[in-house]
Amino acid sequence: MKISMKRIVRAxxxxxxxxxxxxxxILSSSIIDTNNIFSKNNIIVLAIFIVISYIASVIVSNKFTLPLxxxxxxxxxxxxxxxxDISRIRGTEKFEEYDDLxxxxxxxxxxxxxxxxxxxSQQSKTEIILEHMADGMIAFSTSKQVVHMNKAAMRMLNLTESEDTFEVICQKLNLNVAFDEVMYLPNYQSLEIKTEMGxxxxxxxxxxxxxxxxxxxxIIMIIRNITDSVKTDNVRKEFIANVSHELKTPLTSIRGYSETIMNGDLTYQEIMRFTKVINQEANRMSRLVSDLLQLSKMDYKRQTWNKVTLNTVEVINRVCEKVRYEAEQKSHKLEVICSEKVPNIYVDKDAIEQILINILTNSIKYTPDGGLIRVYAGxxxxxxYIKVIDNGVGIPQKDLSRIFERFYRVDKARSRKMGGTGLGLSIVKEMVDGNNGTINIDSKLNEGTEVTMTFPTTKE
Ligand SMILES: Nc1ncnc2c1ncn2[C@@H]1O[C@H](COP(=O)(O)OP(=O)(O)OP(=O)(O)O)[C@@H](O)[C@H]1O
Ligand SMILES: [Mg+2]
Known part of the structure; x- marks a missing residue:
């Protein structure tokens, strides 16, 4: 049963x-002095009344105002x-006026x-996203101070605590941007700038x-590391430039020699000499195109490897016989040195032959006449492991890390003169990887080169 405050006050x-x-x-006759209204007794009675009514009013008003x-x-x-705590508003249940409140x-x-x-929860979701973003994010206030920065930004820019203003961070990023230029971009647009830092x-x-x-x-600043895509882009551009160049050189000779033949007035010997050059250049182009096709097949994983168990020594001997003529032309000594029991290898037959041919022809090409080429296995x-060691011109240390790149040649002119396109080792690398092998090249300039490969003996 609820009580009405209004009624209580009235009552x-x-x-x-x-x-x-x-x-x-009751008191008028005995206590109150009717003759003297300001007598001592009268004042005491009045004071008692005032105190009683004050206490009563305090009690009642406290009761009313406690819930408030x-x-x-x-x-x-x-x-x-x-x-x-929602449930804790005691005191309101007694009065109906407090119900609605x-x-x-x-x-x-x-x-x-x-x-x-x-x-x-929205904020914590946003914070989790920001913290786990691969891109760096920095928010600046209108006073150009950093107000928020995620972990990626800190990691990328390696910022110290004092580096907390727009200017300092732009300076670190080698950027020349004015805060107001970004703050008041027309139509709330964004501005993208590419830069380099180290x-x-x-x-x-x-x-x-x-x-x-x-x-x-x-202002919000988003920092994205695009090193890999820039590198890929550069490799692609370099690749196109290389292919165009490699095709243009033989095409220019073919065009020149064929035009000379067509102009007439040549002896039979001259025609034969020129036709031979045309044929050589056409062969070079066709080798280049088939190397590129082979690489592209491996790139798109369209190459299937027919892995089988092969006798290692037999494979090495077979390949050595194939390149022996070429080696003899340069008076090289080609030796096969195998430990007594070489286990079989589990690889694609054509791939292992091509790998060894490419490595051995490099040793033959890049070793001055009368060199020594040895093939070890064990x-x-x-x-x-299969190791091919020559005592040729060697590869400078600085070039070793790039040797498996497409079209990479230490001495472009010399390699091209020898008919090389710079694709041999990149094909080798792809084939070795595709057959679960490993390859490492060690070399000393003017001393020789050592190519070490390992292959599995059984299905892995
Ligand atoms: N055994 C070696 N001795 C010295 N230099 C080598 C040797 N093997 C490779 N190189 C260097 O590495 C470069 C790349 O070799 P790669 O086999 O990929 O290309 P290439 O021999 O020039 O051309 P291709 O093999 O396509 O006909 C060569 O141009 C050469 O400079
Ligand atoms: Mg080669």
Missing amino acids: MSIIMVVIVYITTI KRIEKGMKLVSDGRLP KKAYVSMLRVIKKNTFDLN EMALSIVFAPFFSDELNPMG PVENRV
Whole structure:
């Protein structure tokens, strides 16, 4: 049963009037001095009345205002960013006037609680995304100070605590951008700039961000490491330039010699000599095209390897016989040195032959006449190693790391003169990888080169 505050106040006023009336009657004869209204007794009685009515009013008003105080305390907690316990607003249940207020207060707290939860989970989601982004993100306030930075940005730019302003960070990125230029881009556009920092190629995107009322609040900077894609792009451009160049050289000779033949007035010997050159150049082009086709087949994984168990020594001897004539032309000594029991290898037959031919023809080509080329084979940790050692011109240390790149040649002119296109070792590398092998090249300039490969003995 709820009590009405209005009724309580009315009842209390009536009760007070009645009490005053009765007390006056009771006391008028004995205590109150009717002759002197300001007598001592009268003042004491008045004081007692005042104290009693003050205490009564304090008790009643406290009862009425306690729930209001509790609600006020709750509101203060909300404004401090904390949430009070909804169930704890005692004192309201006794008075019907508080029913609506309590309902409104409770539903307001529920809405705030829900919104805060939604906001927090949204914020933590955004924070998780920002922290785990591969791209760096830095937010600057309108005063050009860093207000947020994710881990990727810190890692990429290696920033110290004092490096926290737009200017300092742009300087570190070798960028010459004015804050206002980005802040007031027309139509809320973004601005992308490519830059370099040390070995890294970076793409930097700037975009202004705004409040709900569309007031500018600062700038977001997204930093993307594009080193790999720039490298890939450069390799692609270099590859196209190389292919065009390798095709253009023989084509120019073919065109020149064929035009000379067509112009007539040549002896039979001259025609034969020129036709031979045309034939050589056409062969060179066709070798280049078939090497490229082979590489592209391996690139697109269209190459299938028919792996079988092969006798290692037999394979080496067979390949050596194939290149012996070429070696003899340069008076090289070609030796096969195998330990007593060389295990079989488990590889594609054509691939292993092509690998050994490419390595051996390199040794033959890049060793001055009368050189010594040795092929070793033996077991090594459940695998078979094959080593080709020559005492040729060798490869400078600085070129060794690039030797498997397509078209890479230490001495372009010399290699081209020998009919080389610079694709031999890149084909070898792809084939070795495709057959679960390993390859390593060690070399000393003017001393010789050592190519070491290992292959599996069984299916891995
Ligand atoms: N045994 C070696 N001794 C010295 N230099 C070598 C040796 N093997 C390879 N090289 C160097 O490595 C470069 C790349 O070799 P690669 O076999 O890929 O190309 P190439 O022999 O020039 O042409 P291709 O093999 O396509 O006919 C060669 O141009 C050469 O400079
Ligand atoms: Mg070669």
